[in-house]
Amino acid sequence: MKKIEFYTHPVVGKENKPTSDKYIMLSYFLSDLSDIGTIERTVSEIELVQNNQKTFDEVFTDIYGTISISVNAGTFICDRDTAYLTSNNPDLEPSLTLPLQEFINILEEWKNFLK
Numbered sequence: 001m002k003k004i005e006f007y008t009h010p011v012v013g014k015e016n017k018p019t020s021d022k023y024i025m026l027s028y029f030l031s032d033l034s035d036i037g038t039i040e041r042t043v044s045e046i047e048l049v050q051n052n053q054k055t056f057d058e059v060f061t062d063i064y065g066t067i068s069i070s071v072n073a074g075t076f077i078c079d080r081d082t083a084y085l086t087s088n089n090p091d092l093e094p095s096l097t098l099p100l101q102e103f104i105n106i107l108e109e110w111k112n113f114l115k
Helices: 021-032 036-050 056-064 100-114
Strands: 004-009 013-018 067-069 074-078 082-087 096-099
Touching: 004 021, 004 100, 013 021, 013 100, 021 067, 021 074, 021 082, 021 096, 021 100, 036 056, 036 074, 036 100, 056 074, 082 100, 096 100
Parallel strands: none
Antiparallel strands: 004 013, 067 074, 074 082, 082 096
């Protein structure tokens, strides 16, 4: 099932929207990544974790601190197999867990759409 739809808004340009409310954190995360270079760097860093070359903390926490989603909507972490998009307001915006490869594929789709 498709989790995110990409579209071009006539005023603000390229956007994304979740296909269901349960994917809102994913939409927020993508919206934070509107630069192709940032997406490529993020995917490369996630792949270091996926390939067991570094831990999440070594790649992200030591460099960036917490990976916030949107304006304090939640946080992102991952392990070798799973992406966790944790909501700070779970009653309004549910947290989401995805297989890490699926998450990477969605990031790549977003990057290609933005080109």
